[in-house]
Amino acid sequence: xxxxxxxxxxxxxxxxxxxxxxxxxxxxxxxxxxxxxxxxxxxxxxxxxxxxxxxxxxxxxxxxxxxxxxxxxxxxxxxxxxxxxxxxxxxxxxxxxxxxxxxxxxxxxxxxxxxxxxxxxxxxxxxxxxxxxxxxxxxxxxxxxxxxxxxxxxxxxxxxxxxxxxxxxxxxxxxxxxxxxxxxxxxxxxxxxxxxxxxxxxxxxxxxxxxxxxxxxxxxxxxxxxxxxxxxxxxxxxxxxxxxxxxxxxxxxxxxxxxxxxxxxxxxxxxxxxxxxxxxxxxxxxxxxxxxxxxxxxxxxxxxxxxxxxxxxxxxxxxxxxxxxxxxxxxxxxxxxxxxxxxxxxxxxxxxxxxxxxxxxxxxxxxxxxxxxxxxxxxxxxxxxxxxxxxxxxxxxxxxxxxxxxxxxxxxx
Amino acid sequence: xxxxxxxxxxxxxxxxxxxxxxxxxxxxxxxxxxxxxxxxxxxxxxxxxxxxxxxxxxxxxxxxxxxxxxxxxxxxxxxxxxxxxxxxxxxxxxxxxxxxxxxxxxxxxxxxxxxxxxxxxxxxxxxxxxxxxxxxxxxxxxxxxxxxxxxxxxxxxxxxxxxxxxxxxxxxxxxxxxxxxxxxxxxxxxxxxxxxxxxxxxxxxxxxxxxxxxxxxxxxxxxxxxxxxxxxxxxxxxxxxxxxxxxxxxxxxxxxxxxxxxxxxxxxxxxxxxxxxxxxxxxxxxxxxxxxxxxxxxxxxxxxxxxxxxxxxxxxxxxxxxxxxxxxxxxxxxxxxxxxxxxxxxxxxxxxxxxxxxxxxxxxxxxxxxxxxxxxxxxxxxxxxxxxxxxxxx
Numbered sequence: 001x002x003x004x005x006x007x008x009x010x011x012x013x014x015x016x017x018x019x020x021x022x023x024x025x026x027x028x029x030x031x032x033x034x035x036x037x038x039x040x041x042x043x044x045x046x047x048x049x050x051x052x053x054x055x056x057x058x059x060x061x062x063x064x065x066x067x068x069x070x071x072x073x074x075x076x077x078x079x080x081x082x083x084x085x086x087x088x089x090x091x092x093x094x095x096x097x098x099x100x101x102x103x104x105x106x107x108x109x110x111x112x113x114x115x116x117x118x119x120x121x122x123x124x125x126x127x128x129x130x131x132x133x134x135x136x137x138x139x140x141x142x143x144x145x146x147x148x149x150x151x152x153x154x155x156x157x158x159x160x161x162x163x164x165x166x167x168x169x170x171x172x173x174x175x176x177x178x179x180x181x182x183x184x185x186x187x188x189x190x191x192x193x194x195x196x197x198x199x200x201x202x203x204x205x206x207x208x209x210x211x212x213x214x215x216x217x218x219x220x221x222x223x224x225x226x227x228x229x230x231x232x233x234x235x236x237x238x239x240x241x242x243x244x245x246x247x248x249x250x251x252x253x254x255x256x257x258x259x260x261x262x263x264x265x266x267x268x269x270x271x272x273x274x275x276x277x278x279x280x281x282x283x284x285x286x287x288x289x290x291x292x293x294x295x296x297x298x299x300x301x302x303x304x305x306x307x308x309x310x311x312x313x314x315x316x317x318x319x320x321x322x323x324x325x326x327x328x329x330x331x332x333x334x335x336x337x338x339x340x341x342x343x344x345x346x347x348x349x350x351x352x353x354x355x356x357x358x359x360x361x362x363x364x365x366x367x368x369x370x371x372x373x374x375x376x377x378x379x380x381x382x383x384x385x386x387x388x389x390x391x392x393x394x395x396x397x398x399x400x401x402x403x404x405x406x407x408x409x410x411x412x413x
Numbered sequence: 414x415x416x417x418x419x420x421x422x423x424x425x426x427x428x429x430x431x432x433x434x435x436x437x438x439x440x441x442x443x444x445x446x447x448x449x450x451x452x453x454x455x456x457x458x459x460x461x462x463x464x465x466x467x468x469x470x471x472x473x474x475x476x477x478x479x480x481x482x483x484x485x486x487x488x489x490x491x492x493x494x495x496x497x498x499x500x501x502x503x504x505x506x507x508x509x510x511x512x513x514x515x516x517x518x519x520x521x522x523x524x525x526x527x528x529x530x531x532x533x534x535x536x537x538x539x540x541x542x543x544x545x546x547x548x549x550x551x552x553x554x555x556x557x558x559x560x561x562x563x564x565x566x567x568x569x570x571x572x573x574x575x576x577x578x579x580x581x582x583x584x585x586x587x588x589x590x591x592x593x594x595x596x597x598x599x600x601x602x603x604x605x606x607x608x609x610x611x612x613x614x615x616x617x618x619x620x621x622x623x624x625x626x627x628x629x630x631x632x633x634x635x636x637x638x639x640x641x642x643x644x645x646x647x648x649x650x651x652x653x654x655x656x657x658x659x660x661x662x663x664x665x666x667x668x669x670x671x672x673x674x675x676x677x678x679x680x681x682x683x684x685x686x687x688x689x690x691x692x693x694x695x696x697x698x699x700x701x702x703x704x705x706x707x708x709x710x711x712x713x714x715x716x717x718x719x720x721x722x723x724x725x726x727x728x729x730x731x732x733x734x735x736x737x738x739x740x741x742x743x744x745x746x747x748x749x750x751x752x753x754x755x756x757x758x759x760x761x762x763x764x765x766x767x768x769x770x771x772x773x774x775x776x777x778x779x780x781x782x783x784x785x786x787x788x789x790x791x792x793x794x795x796x797x798x799x800x801x802x803x804x805x806x807x
Binding site: 038039041045048049052053055056235236237238241248251252253254255256259260263264266267268269270271344348349351352354355363366367377379380383386387390391394395398 | 435438439440442443446452453454456457459460461529530531532533534537543544546547548549550551552553555556559560563564744745746747748750751758761762765771772775778779782783786787
């Protein structure tokens, strides 16, 4: 039962006193009791229920009517490729598919090697089946050419094959996989660029958001950890410098940092280096993220008891080994929720590329989609799919974080 | 065992001495940082000179030469660049201040709704939070602007009960205007507030002495309303409400809010309120269960439990994270550029495009935001201090 009403247990102490007094942990069992306890427990509650039901019904009806009747989704359907790729030359799209296949195979291997299996309890299974049907229907409506279905089929097959191999190889694959994941970004960048490939200036759409978020997450993590350790260093020069850097970055808007990357970074680097704009912006995203990662890791470090440091020193571990083997594993474990929360917001922040001159990310593509005469004024229909794409990524990341938290037993020790 | 001269403790070599190593290490670190910074500065100076400009701030005194779409500060293109920048700062404050206020109110309401015993209300609040939190704020601002505000009727079309007007150019709402005697009435209001406070104290003291119900809220409110009302009548109505009216292609009277401003404010408020709601919910849940049970055991009513036991403790937990949400809102106001509202970053961007000098303008911008962050943090720390002290003393 707690599966169906997870809020109930957690909120029991804040519910009506009637609920608390009769049975603190028990949740009403029959639907009738449940409705009475949760919707009509008193006059005030009943009035609220009726008012909220009216409001929610009105909103839901308006929304559904608009989505299925009024709205003209062709603006999204026609521009789907722009949403995904921006100005990426269509003749070179195979490079994106190749990168996708590489990443999907890696993901399959990791999934298989982790030894996890899907949870087939009825509630989960039904939920998953409904999600799959809706997803497939949506894709069927969206993708009309058969070619793309073959490409998606190959991706699915690669994932499945990766899972099988990973399961067979088991934990032996852990270290090679770690190396592969670290190498994955450079590999993808190469696949996109080598042998007459596509310049970074033309990368766009959802692809651009993913690439920028990816590099910023991976690069900012080690830098952030170093900054956090530096901030807690007993060497005044190092800790003061770390604090100054962290507070400066955290005190200003990301957009001003991006402007700095756009206008000023070329000037402060040695002349003639010619770093592409996108790389400069990626550097700024990384710098921005590192300052926030540092603060999160600092929180984790503060949670490690002093005794752990003393024990490590008593064992004669040098500082580097002490951090790597004793302190950081404990500190980082407790930062998982905050860290993933930060990475989610970093992913959302990649949409700021839309207001930097010359980049066509997912948001900019959506904003430009109704430019043609045919779709003029279809801004809602153009912007909403972009919002949904951002939402799906962010929401699934937060769900994944919750599962991870439970698995490492956070908040239970 | 004869003492051999070699046994006299030999000082370890200098490079083995921990204190020496710490000092040298730090000196080296500082030198490296300074060298890198100097190299960057030299590169910057060289690069800037090649573009035919310099690193001085003199350009702030030259004529700005570009118009601003709107400005609270009086401004014209003939004014100095510095004045344009100041106008941008004020425009940012005009968004951030009300934004913080409104986001707090909405966040509180939604946060409490998230904990309501009513299932439907709880779920509605949850849908709002999950939908808003997981999409970019920039997208939301653009959505409010181009998909909502720009699709409103043209000027003269929409009206709310004939007193406020909505159009695709913004909103016009009634606003109080001050007449003669307004300053005097402000003094009367202040006096009324002081008297009401005294009455509050007196009623509380009476209740503590005799145990009779104090009804201090009722008493103070009536005293305040009475005094200020009498003052208002005696001074002959020093403040009146000015309603907007349609005059040709524009509204006169009341206060007019541009569509760009409304979009930025709406976007920031709706987005930040979702985060504040989660903080409110988390802080209330974080108050130990025993506190509420103890309050209940003392016979406090549900309202009293909330007012005197749960909320004061929840407030203490909530202040630091709410502070960082206020900072986020202020920083996110820089996204106003997307809908061409002339906040300080948009003005800075225009100055860069007009006059070059990106480095100086960005230094100014960052300095402005650091100052704003510092100011908000100081205010919130003072508040935090007040709240925690009150909690521990009583």
